[in-house]
Amino acid sequence: MFSESLRQRYPLQTDFFKNAILKNKLANSYIFISRSKDDLFEFSLEIAKILNCKENASKKKEPCNICINCKWLNSNSHPHALITIQVEKESKKEQIKIDSIRELLGNLQISSDHYKVIFFEESNLNILSAESCNLLLKKVEETPPKILFIFGSSTKNDILPTILSRSQIIYLNKQYTSLLEPVTSSHIPEDLSFPPSNIKEALDKAKATFEHINENNLSMKDFLISQAFSLYSKGGHPDGKDFLRLYKNLNESYMKHRAFIQNKTVIEDLFINSVK
Numbered sequence: 001m002f003s004e005s006l007r008q009r010y011p012l013q014t015d016f017f018k019n020a021i022l023k024n025k026l027a028n029s030y031i032f033i034s035r036s037k038d039d040l041f042e043f044s045l046e047i048a049k050i051l052n053c054k055e056n057a058s059k060k061k062e063p064c065n066i067c068i069n070c071k072w073l074n075s076n077s078h079p080h081a082l083i084t085i086q087v088e089k090e091s092k093k094e095q096i097k098i099d100s101i102r103e104l105l106g107n108l109q110i111s112s113d114h115y116k117v118i119f120f121e122e123s124n125l126n127i128l129s130a131e132s133c134n135l136l137l138k139k140v141e142e143t144p145p146k147i148l149f150i151f152g153s154s155t156k157n158d159i160l161p162t163i164l165s166r167s168q169i170i171y172l173n174k175q176y177t178s179l180l181e182p183v184t185s186s187h188i189p190e191d192l193s194f195p196p197s198n199i200k201e202a203l204d205k206a207k208a209t210f211e212h213i214n215e216n217n218l219s220m221k222d223f224l225i226s227q228a229f230s231l232y233s234k235g236g237h238p239d240g241k242d243f244l245r246l247y248k249n250l251n252e253s254y255m256k257h258r259a260f261i262q263n264k265t266v267i268e269d270l271f272i273n274s275v276k
């Protein structure tokens with residue numbers, strides 16, 4: 001169903017959507033998390049092609065790439081099947097204009113045979129304002145048939161909770177097959193030593209860690225286990241044990257802060273609780 005290239009890069013995610021589409025169980029709204037804007041767009045485009053290809057009604061094959069819908073989609077000029085809501089880059093404040101949202105809502109009123117995929121290239125609160133989200137909310141909540149919202153974002157933080165709670169989250173991140181992979185595939189900065197000796201240091205380290213894991217597409221789990229591993233492998237460095245202890249405490253911290261869904265809070269909590 002999906003192209004070879006997407007299947008290779010995102011085996012779990014393409015499988016997930018293949019099942020959802022074949023079983024007619026697509027949700028109304030997804031949040032796609034990825035640092036690659038190109039991949040966010042490519043994945044959304046592929047879904048729009050699968051849902052609209054004229055030669056692939058069973059959805060079992062890959063989109064034909066030659067029917068009128070595929071052609072229009074490939075040239076990013078399909079007026080209905082893929083509506084991309086872009087960030088207004090000319091204005092001082094990079095944002096999605098509220099007029100774009102009004103125009104979109106008007107477009108969604110028009111009935112069409114197409115499966116409309118609405119792709120937001122960015123969905124952080126700074127970009128997609130609370131005012132825009134409120135306008136959108138009713139449509140996201142009671143999505144008419146054959147409309148699919150995809151909110152692209154580089155992070156789960158800073159997405160308005162009203163959108164977050166009505167959408168399924170899909171991570172388009174690098175998949176590791178072993179906990180050891182992050183150790184070899186990412187450079188771990190020396191200055192993230194552990195444990196901190198006071199609260200200021202704890203918060204500074206939490207901030208640096210948060211930035212580090214975001215930049216490298218790691219999870220907190222990956223980060224802690226790779227720290228512990230690399231320190232242990234340097235002749236059983238005593239800090240290795242501390243990272244292992246943090247790793248074990250991680251679930252507790254996640255449970256405690258689940259309501260906030262903020263990675264940053266969890267990481268700060270871990271570091272503050274570890275002050276010597």
Ligand SMILES: [Zn+2]
Nearest residue numbers: 053064067070
């Ligand atoms: Zn086609």
